[in-house]
């Protein structure tokens with residue numbers, strides 16, 4: 307039996323006035339997702355326990371079948387795993403966004419989609435002027451970078467009670483009340499403040515402003531944590547897996563689960579990603595893995611920008627170039643199951659991730675059709691099938 311999981315990140319949403327009172331999933335033309343709903347089942351799953359932050363880290367951990375209440379240690383350690391960074395017992399990984407904060411307002415949590423080249427130069431300046439011997443600024447992709455704290459023989463100052471707000475939760479809002487707090491927060495706040503001076507007159511920012519782009523005003527530190535120890539997926543569920551994604555968070559999760567990671571040229575983690583290439587690579591991977599998982603960040607990015615039209619378009623591209631061809635290939639090769647589910651809702655209204663149930667659809671060998679004929683929040687809301695602990699969906703998907 308072959309399994310496919312397609313994750314349109316953050317696609318679950320509310321009815322939109324601009325879409326005639328429909329949700330983006332309802333408004334988008336998604337015949338292939340609807341076909342899965344029609345021949346299989348739809349339901350709801352809650353991937354973010356109330357006590358944890360509503361992030362892609364917690365939600366995808368749950369969607370991939372691990373209870374976040376016992377397995378989640380922070381987002382940055384997952385991204386460190388993606389980059390092959392080893393964390394010792396007293397080390398912490400910290401997410402280090404390059405952001406644009408102007409007049410204490412989060413103007414852009416991506417620093418105007420700063421390029422990887424520019425980010426690398428700015429982080430080198432931070433490393434030279436701020437790092438000392440405990441810190442390593444590690445460039446990633448665009449605004450998504452890491453700071454590694456090496457504790458050595460001493461326990462790090464950060465604990466489970468250290469609070470730091472993800473910058474994408476602050477879009478267009480005041481940051482005044484959302485600087486890190488709790489154990490070790492002084493250390494984080496000092497670094498963030500000091501980075502303002504390092505970046506202010508930096509040639510990278512001067513050049514950006516000349517081009518009419520926003521500058522990267524400072525680093526924003528969050529997502530800190532020690533390395534989690536996850537039991538391998540093959541041990542827990544008895545299947546091998548492979549992940550296609552453009553974001554380090556999912557790469558890291560896959561690495562920690564013992565899954566293969568398949569890199570697709572043209573996968574950007576943004577609205578311009580090469581959907582068709584992702585679909586092709588997923589199909590090509592089928593003979594070599596039990597589970598192929600395709601994660602697409604684009605719907606989430608559209609929500610962060612509050613762009614309903616872009617969200618609908620992203621869903622249509624995923625349906626046409628990934629869900630359709632992959633489902634056809636699965637049918638052609640024999641027994642299979644296919645699951646479509648986002649990790650968490652990202653309402654266009656709030657432009658950020660939220661708690662709450664997401665709709666899923668499952669079809670394939672041994673799955674008996676329910677009454678639903680479309681894949682969306684309303685159809686899922688009518689279904690009796692619901693997983694309050696979303697991590698239990700994986701077992702249902704694999705074994706039901």
Ligand SMILES: [Zn+2]
Nearest residue numbers: 315316362649
């Ligand atoms: Zn997400």
